[in-house]
């Protein structure tokens with residue numbers, strides 16, 4: 001079996017604070033004399049049984065981690081670490097997702113909060129040697145008017161390269177709010193050339209996904225896995241060319257599926273879906289990008305299928321066509337290398 005860290009890939013579903021290493025979080029907390037809840041530092045992955053309400057425990061842990069991120073230096077470090085970690089795992093392109101509102105109070109507003117992240121994304125891209133694009137994500141727990149403000153801010157920084165806003169998302173508890181009320185914000189982003197990449201089809205099933213698709217017109221779905229419950233809907237999403245950001249470890253940790261064998265990766269692939277595997281929140285799930293490809297392998301994907309997943313991740317990224325061609329060639333080269341295990345046998 002070929003080395004999965006050596007497989008070129010794109011990472012399209014990673015949240016800003018959730019990307020942190022546990023060690024970085026601990027260090028930052030100590031510097032500020034802040035106490036962290038034990039479940040953030042015990043090196044045990046957050047895990048909520050499927051029959052319990054997982055989201056709230058997740059949100060509490062995430063909020064506790066976010067409280068530690070209160071300076072420009074901390075924000076820059078998170079972007080830098082994420083780029084370095086991704087690089088080690090073969091990522092050529094990271095599209096990191098942030099709601100600048102959460103960090104605005106500590107750096108003088110949402111504009112500087114976003115500009116810090118964009119600036120560090122550009123610097124990290126240059127120094128680390130991967131492309132880091134930024135997705136501005138509105139939150140379902142805030143008023144849709146705030147999302148419009150964020151979309152207008154994102155529009156000022158639109159582009160496809162490092163240090164630009166490449167996507168506009170909608171995150172947090174999927175059960176909150178009325179999806180159609182966010183369509184205006186997505187229209188503002190779309191007019192600026194920014195791709196729509198909202199969450200959907202994780203905590204809620206096909207009916208909700210239909211609304212997300214109709215009102216927000218995504219090019220990618222954060223998760224979207226619950227489309228597997230409705231073959232007509234799945235076919236429509238695939239035909240529309242909408243890609244899926246599938247995060248298996250996250251799904252299991254949050255109890256969307258009781259076990260990784262239930263993650264419907266095979267169903268999506270058999271339907272012709274374009275799937276990009278992502279880690280979502282490695283800080284809480286203790287599972288990074290390459291781990292997701294390992295799970296795909298455990299779910300029965302051979303190296304050809306694994307390479308196709310990486311191929312899809314790059315196709316579904318918002319990188320330039322030139323970058324995509326180059327990385328696709330690199331994936332072909334990975335697949336062309338001899339399988340070392342075969343040799344040993």
Ligand SMILES: [Zn+2]
Nearest residue numbers: 015199222280
């Ligand atoms: Zn997410």
